[in-house]
Amino acid sequence: MAKQERIVEDIEALRRITQPCACGTQRPSYTPEYRRGVEYVRRRMEAFGLKTREDNAGNLYGLLEGRQPDAPKLISGSHLDSVKCSGAYDGIAGVLCALEAARMIVESGVPLRRPLEVLGTIGEEGTRFGQALIGSQLIEGSWGEEQLDAFHGLEDGLSLRQTMRAYGLPGNVEGVCRRGERVKAFVELHAEQGPVLEDAGLSIGVVENIVAISWMYITVHGMASHPGTIPMSVRRDACVGACRLVCAVTDYARERYDGEATVTAGKMEVFPGNTNCIPSRCDLTLDIRTCSGAYRDDLVRFIREKKAEVERECRVEIEVREGMRQAPTALDAGIQQCIEDSCRKLGYSWRRMNSGAGHDAMIFSRIWPTGMVFVPSRGGLTHHPDEFVPPEELAKGADVLYETFRALDAQSDG
Amino acid sequence: MAKQERIVEDIEALRRITQPCACGTQRPSYTPEYRRGVEYVRRRMEAFGLKTREDNAGNLYGLLEGRQPDAPKLISGSHLDSVKCSGAYDGIAGVLCALEAARMIVESGVPLRRPLEVLGTIGEEGTRFGQALIGSQLIEGSWGEEQLDAFHGLEDGLSLRQTMRAYGLPGNVEGVCRRGERVKAFVELHAEQGPVLEDAGLSIGVVENIVAISWMYITVHGMASHPGTIPMSVRRDACVGACRLVCAVTDYARERYDGEATVTAGKMEVFPGNTNCIPSRCDLTLDIRTCSGAYRDDLVRFIREKKAEVERECRVEIEVREGMRQAPTALDAGIQQCIEDSCRKLGYSWRRMNSGAGHDAMIFSRIWPTGMVFVPSRGGLTHHPDEFVPPEELAKGADVLYETFRALDAQSDG
Numbered sequence: 001m002a003k004q005e006r007i008v009e010d011i012e013a014l015r016r017i018t019q020p021c022a023c024g025t026q027r028p029s030y031t032p033e034y035r036r037g038v039e040y041v042r043r044r045m046e047a048f049g050l051k052t053r054e055d056n057a058g059n060l061y062g063l064l065e066g067r068q069p070d071a072p073k074l075i076s077g078s079h080l081d082s083v084k085c086s087g088a089y090d091g092i093a094g095v096l097c098a099l100e101a102a103r104m105i106v107e108s109g110v111p112l113r114r115p116l117e118v119l120g121t122i123g124e125e126g127t128r129f130g131q132a133l134i135g136s137q138l139i140e141g142s143w144g145e146e147q148l149d150a151f152h153g154l155e156d157g158l159s160l161r162q163t164m165r166a167y168g169l170p171g172n173v174e175g176v177c178r179r180g181e182r183v184k185a186f187v188e189l190h191a192e193q194g195p196v197l198e199d200a201g202l203s204i205g206v207v208e209n210i211v212a213i214s215w216m217y218i219t220v221h222g223m224a225s226h227p228g229t230i231p232m233s234v235r236r237d238a239c240v241g242a243c244r245l246v247c248a249v250t251d252y253a254r255e256r257y258d259g260e261a262t263v264t265a266g267k268m269e270v271f272p273g274n275t276n277c278i279p280s281r282c283d284l285t286l287d288i289r290t291c292s293g294a295y296r297d298d299l300v301r302f303i304r305e306k307k308a309e310v311e312r313e314c315r316v317e318i319e320v321r322e323g324m325r326q327a328p329t330a331l332d333a334g335i336q337q338c339i340e341d342s343c344r345k346l347g348y349s350w351r352r353m354n355s356g357a358g359h360d361a362m363i364f365s366r367i368w369p370t371g372m373v374f375v376p377s378r379g380g381l382t383h384h385p386d387e388f389v390p391p392e393e394l395a396k397g398a399d400v401l402y403e404t405f406r407a408l409d410a411q412s413d414g
Numbered sequence: 415m416a417k418q419e420r421i422v423e424d425i426e427a428l429r430r431i432t433q434p435c436a437c438g439t440q441r442p443s444y445t446p447e448y449r450r451g452v453e454y455v456r457r458r459m460e461a462f463g464l465k466t467r468e469d470n471a472g473n474l475y476g477l478l479e480g481r482q483p484d485a486p487k488l489i490s491g492s493h494l495d496s497v498k499c500s501g502a503y504d505g506i507a508g509v510l511c512a513l514e515a516a517r518m519i520v521e522s523g524v525p526l527r528r529p530l531e532v533l534g535t536i537g538e539e540g541t542r543f544g545q546a547l548i549g550s551q552l553i554e555g556s557w558g559e560e561q562l563d564a565f566h567g568l569e570d571g572l573s574l575r576q577t578m579r580a581y582g583l584p585g586n587v588e589g590v591c592r593r594g595e596r597v598k599a600f601v602e603l604h605a606e607q608g609p610v611l612e613d614a615g616l617s618i619g620v621v622e623n624i625v626a627i628s629w630m631y632i633t634v635h636g637m638a639s640h641p642g643t644i645p646m647s648v649r650r651d652a653c654v655g656a657c658r659l660v661c662a663v664t665d666y667a668r669e670r671y672d673g674e675a676t677v678t679a680g681k682m683e684v685f686p687g688n689t690n691c692i693p694s695r696c697d698l699t700l701d702i703r704t705c706s707g708a709y710r711d712d713l714v715r716f717i718r719e720k721k722a723e724v725e726r727e728c729r730v731e732i733e734v735r736e737g738m739r740q741a742p743t744a745l746d747a748g749i750q751q752c753i754e755d756s757c758r759k760l761g762y763s764w765r766r767m768n769s770g771a772g773h774d775a776m777i778f779s780r781i782w783p784t785g786m787v788f789v790p791s792r793g794g795l796t797h798h799p800d801e802f803v804p805p806e807e808l809a810k811g812a813d814v815l816y817e818t819f820r821a822l823d824a825q826s827d828g
Contacts, residue, residue, distance in 0.1 A: 194643030211642055215689055226796055227678035228625050228703040228770025229608030232668035234794075239679050240664050243657035250654050254646035264641035265653050266691050268684040275629055275680045275699040282682075285689040289642040356642025380648075382640055 002100050002398035004391040010096045011394075013040055015088035024085040024385030029123040029134070030058065030167040037080055041095065041120055048103045050118065056169055057138040057176045058122040064102045066115040072184035072413050074405055075117045075368070076101070079124030079135065079360060087387020093375065093394060094189040095120040100398035101405060112409045114184060121360050128163075130154050136360035140367050141179040148173065183368040185335050185408050188361040189397050190372060191389050195380030196259070196353060203396045204350035205374025206339045209291035210362045211354060212328035216286040216303065218245065220310075221317040224272060224280035234315075235278055239270045241316040242282035248306045249286065253299060261290030261299060262356060291328045291354045329362045335371030335408070342403030348396050373400055416514050416812035418805040424510045425808075427454055429502035438499040438799030443537040443548070444472060444581040451494055455509065455534055462517045464532065470583055471552040471590045472536040478516045480529040486598035486827050488530045488819055489782070490515070493538030493549065493774060501801020507789065507808060508603040509534040514812035515819060526823045528598060535774050542577075544568050550774040554781050555593040562587065597782040599749050599822050602775040603811050604786060605803050609794030610673070610767060617810045618764035619788030620753045623705035624776045625768055626742035630700040630717065632659065634724075635731040638686060638694035648729075649692055653684045655730040656696035662720045663700065667713060675704030675713060676770060705742045705768045743776045749785030749822070756817030762810050787814055 017037045018025040027033045038060050042052045045062030052062045060080065066073075078094025098118045105112060123134030129151040137143040148161035148171070158166070165171040192198075197205050222238030246265045253263040264287040271281040286303065290296050300322075307318045336352070343350040353374065361372045375397040378388040431451045432439040441447045452474050456466045459476030466476045474494065480487075492508025512532045519526060537548030543565040551557040562575035562585070572580070579585040606612075611619050636652030660679045667677040682698040700717065704710050714736075721732045750766070757764040767788065775786045789811040792802040 192643065193640050194645070195648055196645065199648070213642070224798070225794060226607050226771055227680060227701045228627070228676055228772075229606065229796065230676070230770075230794055231608070231610065231673045232664065232676055233672045234609055234613070237664075237678070239682055240660060243660040243664075243679075246654060246657040247661050250646065250651075250657075258647045259645045262642055262644070262646055264651070264690075264692055265657075266641060266684075266689045266693060267687050268653055268682065268693075268696075269687075270680075270682045273681050273683075276678075276701055277680050278678055279680060279682075287641045287689055356644075357640055380639065380644055382643070384638075 002104060002395040002402070004395035006103070007096050007100050007394045007398060008391045010044060010099070011088050011092065014092055021085050025082060025088055026084050026086055027082045028128045029081040030128065030163045034081060035167065038120065041080065041099070045099060045118060048106050050102060055176045056172055056174055057135050058164065058167065058169055059135045059139060059176070060120040062099065062102070062118040064105060064112070064116040066112045068113050069115060071114040072182040073115045073117055074112070074184055074408055075119055076187045076401060076405070077119030077121065078188050078190055079122070080120040081122055081125050081127070083125045083127050083383050085385060086383060087381070087385055089191045089387050089389045090193070090382055091124060091190070093191055093389055097189045097394060097398040097401055101401040104398070104402045105405070112405065114409050116405060124360055128153055129160060132358065133360060133363050136363040138173055138176045139178050140363045141177040144173050144177070179367050184413070185332070186361065186364040186368045186370045187335065187401060187404060188359055188372050189401055190359055190374060191377045191382065191387070192374040193357055193377050193380065193382035197374060197376035198378060198380065200351065202349045202351050203376065203393055204343050204348050204400055205353045206336050206350055207331055207355050207372035207374060208336060208352050209331065209354045210329040210359060211289040211291050211356050212293070212296055213324065213326040213358070214288040214296060214300070215323040216288065217321045217323050218284050218286060219319040220282040222278070222280050225278045227276050227278055230278060236315040237278050238282040238316055239279040241310050241314040241318065242268060242284050244310045244314065245306055245318070246284070249299070249303055252302050257290065257295050260292065261288070261295045263288050263299060289356050293328070329365050331361065331365060331371050332369040335369055338404045338407040339371055339373055339400060341407060342400045345403055346399050348400065373397055416518060416809040416816070418809035420517070421510050421514050421808045421812060422805045424458060424513070425502050425506065428506055435499050439496060439502055440498050440500055441496045442542045443495040444542065444577045448495060449581065452534065455494065455513070459513060459532060462520050464516060469590045470586055470588055471549050472578065472581065472583055473549045473553060474534040476513065476516070476532040478519060478526070478530040480526045482527050483529060485528040486596040488526070488528050488598055488822055489533055490530070490601045490815060490819070491533030491535065492602050492604055493536070494534040495536055495539050495541070497539045497541050497797050499799060500797060501795070501799055503605045503801050503803045504607070504796055505538060505604070507605055507803055511603045511808060511812040511815055515815040518812070518816045519819070526819065528823050530819060538774055542567055543574060546772065547774060547777050550777040552587055552590045553592050554777045555591040558587050558591070593781050598827065599746070600775065600778040600782045600784045601749065601815060601818060602773060602786050603815055604773055604788060605791045605796065605801070606788040607771055607791050607794065607796035611788060611790035612792060612794065614765065616763045616765050617790065617807055618757050618762050618814055619767045620750050620764055621745055621769050621786035621788060622750060622766050623745065623768045624743040624773060625703040625705050625770050626707070626710055627738065627740040627772070628702040628710060628714070629737040630702065631735045631737050632698050632700060633733040634696040636692070636694050639692045641690050641692055644692060650729040651692050652696040652730055653693040655724050655728040655732065656682060656698050658724045658728060659720055659732070660698070663713070663717055666716050671704065671709050674706065675702070675709045677702050677713060703770050707742070743779050745775065745779060745785050746783040749783055752818045752821040753785055753787055753814060755821060756814045759817055760813055762814065787811055
């Protein structure tokens with residue numbers, strides 16, 4: 001069984017490797033602190049005989065040789081970078097639980113048939129370049145040399161290529177892309193980042209899908225005017241129009257699709273924004289997430305229907321533009337079954353669920369059979385210094401990875 | 415009867431006396447353009463024999479002598495300054511219609527018994543110092559020497575005293591305050607700045623009250639989180655909480671108090687304001703206006719009741735602070751009667767109504783019997799380049815002032 005002290009020791013060691021920051025821990029990609037984090041993980045990998053390498057993108061691999069070096073590989077891990085003032089689990093937990101599972105294999109004395117690679121990706125968070133999933137997209141091959149010059153640091157303005165060189169890498173993507181390799185499975189363990197498992201008192205989430213994300217940009221046009229001279233019934237208040245739309249779509253999503261879809265108005269700006277002026281314009285965004293194309297379409301339909309209703313009721317005009325639209329990702333059914341069987345074998349409680357956040361797994365699923373394991377996040381907190389996954393749940397997660405690797409190792413490569 | 419061409423000629427002449435601006439006209443107080451505007455009005459006053467003077471605050475008076483120089487005076491007018499990118503009627507129309515009524519008296523060959531002063535106040539708009547009603551409050555005496563040093567230009571940082579000196583005034587308030595003088599009535603004509611008269615097809619509004627204004631500062635505290643991982647039913651979305659409150663209070667005010675009270679959310683700021691983040695905080699303001707203390711109290715009660723409901727429903731915490739609170743102003747009943755009688759005599763359509771905006775009349779009512787006459791604003795537009803009062807309605811307004819002056823002139827001073 002997994003040793004939770006060992007996982008916690010690594011979690012806490014990495015938490016202490018941080019840039020100076022107001023609260024929590026922060027280790028953005030391509031910084032000296034990120035380098036120190038990578039070196040810590042590398043030493044821990046090597047202590048158990050894993051052969052480590054860093055690719056030209058800065059992704060860290062630890063290879064546990066298998067009895068059949070040419071058999072399709074198992075790869076498991078997550079990202080090693082963090083947002084600002086972060087907690088210590090997001091991403092990191094997935095690398096360290098995969099490492100723990102590798103240590104369990106070594107300690108079992110029964111090596112895998114297949115090679116197992118523990119992977120720590122770089123640049124998963126959009127913190128430094130405003131672009132997320134950098135390491136995984138360079139491995140997957142959607143991105144390459146072009147992006148090294150196209151992406152620039154939000155703070156220092158340096159290109160990704162310049163940043164890589166300053167970090168000590170050669171400044172190219174040679175050997176990074178692994179498209180075409182024979183890979184049996186990629187499995188990512190991650191903190192749920194939501195309250196579902198904790199609220200249900202469950203230990204493991206078997207991820208079926210990663211949500212589709214749609215962003216809608218909405219502008220409500222009203223008529224600025226004096227707040228005291230225009231009776232309520234004849235005003236054209238852009239802010240009231242926006243509020244009605246937000247309430248209506250929130251209610252609809254909650255009543256129809258609670259747990260299945262989310263709609264979030266994260267941004268809302270009111271113009272001219274004077275206490276004593278009826279607002280003439282309100283800009284807002286709606287972030288829609290669901291794994292179901294039908295739910296998504298129904299939500300967009302509802303927004304458009306409600307838009308017309310609010311236009312009439314509030315005497316405003318509403319522009320609706322669809323921005324980013326990302327397809328949902330269905331994870332590999334066979335791997336889901338392996339994870340579920342592992343939970344059953346171990347006697348751990350579990351449920352199938354969807355991921356409302358994007359992950360490296362979303363990228364790797366384009367080229368490899370991919371699965372995801374969720375462990376509970378206390379209070380659903382994430383991107384927050386108080387982010388926490390109980391040690392015993394981390395250990396259960398590592399146990400599930402171990403059993404899943406064993407099961408996948410035993411499968412034929414037909 | 416009033417000559418509308420003469421009023422329009424003056425309106426258009428003043429419209430052309432403007433600072434360079436993006437649209438409309440602008441003549442902020444104590445600027446060279448304001449000086450040119452004052453000189454234009456002064457010449458027009460003097461052309462009909464009015465004796466003009468500027469007080470130390472920059473208010474312009476044009477005196478039409480009466481047959482009994484010591485009889486309690488009539489004073490009529492409004493303000494000569496404008497907001498930025500303004501229309502040509504707000505304030506100005508009240509000065510020019512009073513001037514037209516004075517011209518009618520001169521042309522009638524039947525002088526008044528009482529002295530009539532046509533008044534153009536300075537600094538009524540808060541544009542330059544962030545403080546409104548400057549000229550009238552110096553005349554009324556609530557403000558004095560202290561404010562000359564306390565108020566500073568929002569753009570140039572100069573004190574009101576420095577600004578007055580640069581404008582060519584002595585830089586003190588000597589002789590400005592008229593508290594204690596025997597004044598029979600102050601009557602202000604003003605554009606309605608709302609749609610009520612136009613919508614009802616009426617020419618004259620007889621103002622009964624100027625609304626009380628209350629500002630409420632509201633902060634909704636939620637919990638920032640990932641927009642995809644927190645089911646709709648368990649999130650603590652500060653923006654949704656704010657939207658519910660705005661919708662609820664808007665509906666309540668509209669259903670219960672349409673035409674009697676207004677509630678306006680003019681300012682609303684959402685934090686952290688990222689498309690992909692559930693908002694942790696939302697700050698908003700509510701501007702409440704009504705002439706009824708009971709309605710106001712009921713609206714505040716409703717907001718507090720709804721606050722508790724939204725807190726429960728949306729799992730948020732809401733702070734409510736009351737900011738500015740201005741009492742309502744009841745205008746003089748006798749003057750209202752005179753205005754109404756004048757409309758009847760002239761055959762002009764009229765209604766009694768309240769003013770949802772503050773005016774110099776609100777200040778003068780503290781020391782003088784005060785009345786207000788509204789004329790229709792096209793589309794209710796104000797503080798906008800397209801602000802418009804039809805010429806025939808301006809002429810009717812001047813006729814009503816003329817008849818009202820005659821009626822007040824005939825009253826005894828018992």
